[in-house]
Amino acid sequence: MSILVTGFTGNTGQEVAKKLVNIGASIVCAVRNPEKARSLFGADYKYVELDYTRHETFDIALEGIERIFLMFPPETQFSDFHAFIRKAKEKNIRHIAYLSVKDVQFMPFIPHYKNEKEIIKCGIPYTFLRAGYFMQNLNLFLLDEILQNDRIYVPAGKGKTSFTDVRDIAEIAARSLTEEDNHFGKKYPITGIQAIDFYEVARLMTSELGRPIQYSNPTAKEFKAYMLAKGLDSKYINVVTMLHMVTKIGLAKGITDIYHQVTNEQPTGIITYINDYRDTFMK
């Protein structure tokens, strides 16, 4: 029986798949377009089609599956995502490791709150990976401004956030899914070692990469206008703005030692992260 890795082509799913393969687990990669995934990621992985908007893909995607790494693509409708969770229950899935958000229990207005509730309601044993702010945001949605304009451009003020490496989240996901009894019913708030602000991140990137990078600290209004003019989707801009407003008002700075508790090791620091992604940040 295998582990289904959802969001395989994305940031976290990709790292979860690598960790699981490294420890010899049998995995199936859930993707919307298996042909495209095969051409991008190679034929060594086994692929299956899964699209939350196409409920007819659910049965086949769950065939021969025992456990799931489950991530929620932000643009997904609850009705579709919850239908998949209910199908997983019907198929006797014995464990879901769900990628959630740190402090979700205080934020009933965000999708993860409802998704966690649905998983609990269905009665499938779960582990909630309540992750802090991804370091990898820097090499994904913040990268364009870093490369084009030598700046980090987000409306987070002087707020600190608990920069968390996606590879550490993947490590805990892989352990949860393979040493599962120890992790059933756990709600892990996963963070990095320290909370820092974006001025500090810019300073560290400048010194580690050897090229000047500034933090621009736009207001939410300036950020939205700039991103709209750049052609980004307004719904997406609102999500990104809200994420950074939470940081700005000081709600994202909490740090936990969950990574150490689960792995007996220290989480990845931001300097290690910057150097591991050095090539991506260089022009």
Ligand SMILES: NC(=O)c1ccc[n+]([C@@H]2O[C@H](COP(=O)([O-])OP(=O)(O)OC[C@H]3O[C@@H](n4cnc5c(N)ncnc54)[C@H](OP(=O)(O)O)[C@@H]3O)[C@@H](O)[C@H]2O)c1
């Ligand atoms: N960014 C942060 O700081 C942060 C912090 C904590 C938690 N999170 C949470 O992490 C999640 C995002 O994780 P990520 O960054 O790893 O994801 P990501 O890189 O944005 O990847 C999204 C994945 O979702 C898949 N997908 C999109 N629509 C789909 C559909 N209709 N059916 C099936 N699959 C679909 C995509 O597959 P295709 O290849 O088919 O497009 C892709 O693999 C969100 O739920 C977010 O709230 C983020």
